[in-house]
Amino acid sequence: MQAPIEYYLVLSAVLFAIGVAGVVIRRDVIVILMSIELMLNAVNLTFIAFSRFMGSVEGQVIVFFVMTVAAAEAVVGLAIVISVFRFRQTLDPRDMQLLKW
Amino acid sequence: MIVFFILAFLTLLFSLLVVTQRNVVHSAMALAATLFVMAVLFLTLDAPMLGVLQILVYAGAIMILILFVIMLLNPLSIEARPAAWWMLGSLGAAALCLQLAALVHRPAVSAEAAVPASFGGPESIAQSLFTDFALPFGLASVLLLVAIIGAVALAQRQR
Amino acid sequence: MIVDLAIVAVKAFLVLFMVLNLAGILGWVERKGSALIQDRIGANRASIFGFAGMGLVNTLIADPIKMLTKEDFIPAHGDRLMHTLAPCLALFPALVTFAVIPFGDVLVVGGREINLQVANLNIGILYIFAMASLSVYGIVIGAWASNNKFSLLGGVRGAAQMVSYEIAMGLSVIGIVIVYGTLEPQAMVRAQGELFWGWLPAWGVVRQPLAFLLFFTAAVAETKRLPFDAPEGESEIVAGYHVEYSGGKFLMFFAGEFAEVVTAAGLVTTLFFGGWQVPYLLRDGFYFPWGSVVSLAPLTVTILQVAAFTVKVLFFCWLQIILRWTLPRFRYDQIMRLGWKMLLPAALVNLFLTAAWIVVRRPV
Structure with a gap:
């Protein structure tokens, strides 16, 4: 038997919250990037659940685009991490606040 | 139903590990496992194409890239855990969680819609992608090109 | 219902059994093949009551016993959990990929249709690539968990190499997918039963010769064997990502490598050499182009x-082993240049030409 849509939505909400917690709590840029991926995935789950329950394939197409954007985001994010690490030898976001007033 | 609960439990377990593991590589592997289990969740929602793409793109490409960067930089530092900060962050996340869960109390749809057998297969997605979403598709490929150039420009050693 | 489940279980077991045993036998073929090429006799010492079986006893019995009884060593400050997980991650993708490779046509027994393929997915090709992309984890994690600089170098090399060649591999297969218009391996094999001009089997290699060369090269690179064994590189980084492995875990890496050889051979056969197709053999017998017919039972x-x-699979396994002992190792920068500057553009050109040909031939 298929689980009702609420279950998927709650799971997605919890996942999203875990991702947010990761971004807030962690002090490692790479883990923060990974938490963002987690949040994107939570949203993907919502899209796919709605796509199934409303019987329209558009939700899945949107997830396809989310994946594209996630890939682009990860690539650019990691390139920034590499170049920052090269200059400052650190992955801690607290050491990257020169532009903060 | 039982399948859903098992998968949901695994997803939550691994995603919690992503946030709580102090070793970066452990976090990354936990995230890879989360993504893999979520791909199976997608399969239960009649999205086989996206389930496989999820493994291919997320677990196979993005996570490998992240692991590659971790190994390249090899930071080898175990993060400290300031208790107060963790408490605050967890409380905030729990509050957000409750708020989001309250929203799904009355969803717009309740019963599953009837769908053809080919739902979520390559044909149905391609049909939608290359007709209704042709322009976003083109834009997405331009976005990827820009990301490639940007990444090369950023990560290149200055001469 | 139960009979169906039993059939699936039997098929899965048979395929696993065949792939794993073939991997073991390939170990023996590799030793004997290398001996042949280097003008030696090869493994022939271990024997049971004087029976050495041309070294079969050595490879199939003595070697596994030796490895399984060795000390399972985990380096100090290595990561115990990840060190144990890595060999499993290396073996798993190679084995599960074979699930979508068809090894025969649909067989009708007592009114029940048995598809000679473990799982018939309509996204079979994508599934193969998804699983292939997971095989990088074993190397990277094993390399990192060993806490060894040589390992780490091997792991970084392996990750870069496999990610690079996956792209060329995927692009070369897209040409084939366009030609057959399906992502289903069984349907692809069926389409390869057609004939060109009444006599030439329409195998993938005939329709897409360039794609075959690219795919085979990339597949060999994915197995991390010579000439693409920079991740291991015995003479420069000792043994790369599995320096710190011994005993059963090393055996798993070893078996994983041979299972990958078998899987690569299976893929090449399915996509480019007609899978289970025998030229001119239809469902009820041979129909030769010169007109004679030989009827056969189903x-x-x-x-x-x-x-x-x-x-066909055995032939491609043998070809890979001969390649391994014939060619010297590429330098790391040569591997990268071959992947990105030759295979990738060639695959793109092939894809473009194929797409153009399809558009010209079948106007919408």
Whole structure:
């Protein structure tokens, strides 16, 4: 038997919250990037659940685009991490606040 | 139903590990496992194409890239855990969680819609992608090109 | 219902059994092949009551016993959990990929249709690539968990190499996918039963010769064997990502490598060499182009098909082993240049030409 849509939505909400917690709590840029991926995935789950329950394939197409954007985001994010690490030898976001007033 | 609960439990377990593991590589592997289990969740929602793409793109490409960067930089530092900060962050996340869960109390749809057998297969997605979403598709490929150039420009050693 | 489940279980077991045993036998073929090429006799010492079986006893019995009874060593400050997980991650993708490779046509027994393929997915090709992309984890994690600089170097090299060649591999297959218009391996093999000009089997290699060369090169690179064994590189980084592995875990890496060889051979056969197709063999017998017909029972036809598939797979396994002992190792920058500056553009050109040909031939 298929689980009702609420279950998927709650799971997605919890996942999203875990991702947010990761971004807030962690002090490692790479883990923060990974938490963002987690949040994107939570949203993907919502899209796919709605796509199934409303019987329209558009939700899945949107997830396809989310994946594209996630890939682009990860690539650019990691390139920034590499170049920052090269200059400052650190992955801690607290050491990257020169532009903060 | 039982399948859903098992998968949901695994997803939550691994995603919690992503946030709580102090070793970066452990976090990354936990995230890879989360993504893999979520791909199976997608399969239960009649999205086989996206389930496989999820493994291919997320677990196979993005996570490998992240692991590659971790190994390249090899930071080898175990993060400290300031208790107060963790408490605050967890409380905030729990509050957000409750708020989001309250929203799904009355969803717009309740019963599953009837769908053809080919739902979520390559044909149905391609049909939608290359007709209704042709322009976003083109834009997405331009976005990827820009990301490639940007990444090369950023990560290149200055001469 | 139960019978269906039992059939699936039997098929899955058979395929696993065949792939794992073939991997073991390939170990023996590799030793004997290398001996042949280097003008030696090869493994022939271990024997049971004087029976050495041309070294079979050595490879199939003595070697596994030796490895399984060795100390399972985990380096100090290594990561115990990840060190144990890595060999499993290396073996798993190679084994599960074979699930979508068809080894025979649909067999009808007592009114029940048995598809000679473990899982018939309509996204089979994508599934293969998804699983292939997971095989990087074993190397990277094993390399990192060993806490060894040589390992780490091997792991970084391996990750870069496999990610690079995956792209060329995927792009070269897209040409084939366009030609057959399906992502389903069984349907692809069926389409390869057609004939060109009444006599030439329309195998993938005939329709897409360039794609075959690119795919085979990339597949060899994915197995991390010579000439693409920079991740291991015995003479420069000792043994790369599995320096710190011994005993059963090393055996798993070893078996994983040979299972990858078998899987690569199976893929090349399915995509480019007609899978289980025997030229001119239809469902009820041979129909030769010069007009003669030999009728055969359906079961005979199935046996012939499975045998043809096996022979083709064995041929490509053998080819990979001969390649491994014939070619020297590429330097790391040469591997990268070959992947990105030759295979990738060639695959793109092939894809473009194929797409153009399809558009010209079948106007919408």
